[in-house]
Amino acid sequence: GAVVSQHPSWVICKSGTSVKIECRSLDFQATTMFWYRQFPKQSLMLMATSNEGSKATYEQGVEKDKFLINHASLTLSTLTVTSAHPEDSSFYICSARGTVGPGNTIYFGEGSWLTVV
Amino acid sequence: AQKVTQAQTEISVVEKEDVTLDCVYETRDTTYYLFWYKQPPSGELVFLIRRNSFDEQNEISGRYSWNFQKSTSSFNFTITASQVVDSAVYFCALSEAADYKLSFGAGTTVTVRA
Numbered sequence: 001g002a003v004v005s006q007h008p009s010w011v012i013c014k015s016g017t018s019v020k021i022e023c024r025s026l027d028f029q030a031t032t033m034f035w036y037r038q039f040p041k042q043s044l045m046l047m048a049t050s051n052e053g054s055k056a057t058y059e060q061g062v063e064k065d066k067f068l069i070n071h072a073s074l075t076l077s078t079l080t081v082t083s084a085h086p087e088d089s090s091f092y093i094c095s096a097r098g099t100v101g102p103g104n105t106i107y108f109g110e111g112s113w114l115t116v117v
Numbered sequence: 118a119q120k121v122t123q124a125q126t127e128i129s130v131v132e133k134e135d136v137t138l139d140c141v142y143e144t145r146d147t148t149y150y151l152f153w154y155k156q157p158p159s160g161e162l163v164f165l166i167r168r169n170s171f172d173e174q175n176e177i178s179g180r181y182s183w184n185f186q187k188s189t190s191s192f193n194f195t196i197t198a199s200q201v202v203d204s205a206v207y208f209c210a211l212s213e214a215a216d217y218k219l220s221f222g223a224g225t226t227v228t229v230r231a
Contacts, residue, residue, distance in 0.1 A: 046218055095219070110160070113160065
């Protein structure tokens with residue numbers, strides 16, 4: 001079946017540095033990918049919609065200059081947290097909209113735990 | 118306004134008991150999708166079910182069953198004869214129109230005690 005893979009699964013970075021998280025669709029082309037953020041014991045909140053070959057669409061309240069999203073191919077979207085601070089520590093998870101399967105199914109990656117120290 | 122409401126924050130049951138998780142949603146769209154996901158402590162989201170707005174037929178999958186009622190905008194989830202492995206956070210989610218963005222409920226933490 002379709003698989004979406006995220007890398008890295010865990011990352012610890014120093015405050016002020018940038019960190020990149022990758023989201024790959026392994027056996028299908030993803031025209032659209034979504035990035036969500038989940039703080040501890042909270043729900044998942046959509047951050048942005050990533051469309052292949054065009055600029056990402058950010059949800060209200062999400063800083064586009066801080067959370068850079070690049071969707072350069074139909075199988076890869078990247079989220080870069082720039083100048084990370086401890087408050088950015090969170091679980092980041094992507095989903096991909098595949099064009100195969102029943103009714104354009106949504107597939108989620110395994111998620112990436114970011115800790116900023 | 119919150120689109121998906123999961124009123125139960127935490128539910129604790131003893132193994133073999135049934136547990137029902139409530140989900141109430143709000144949308145003006147006539148075409149939408151409802152989802153349930155399971156999130157174990159490791160974090161990944163395990164897909165359980167997707168239901169489109171035109172299919173009100175209830176579904177059963179093993180020990181899991183879902184009750185979709187458009188009249189009350191509810192999409193409740195029941196685990197029958199719960200097991201310890203069912204312990205997790207369960208999220209109900211809504212996707213409106215065809216954009217496939219998901220609005221998640223707050224989640225319900227289910228703890229099944231042996």
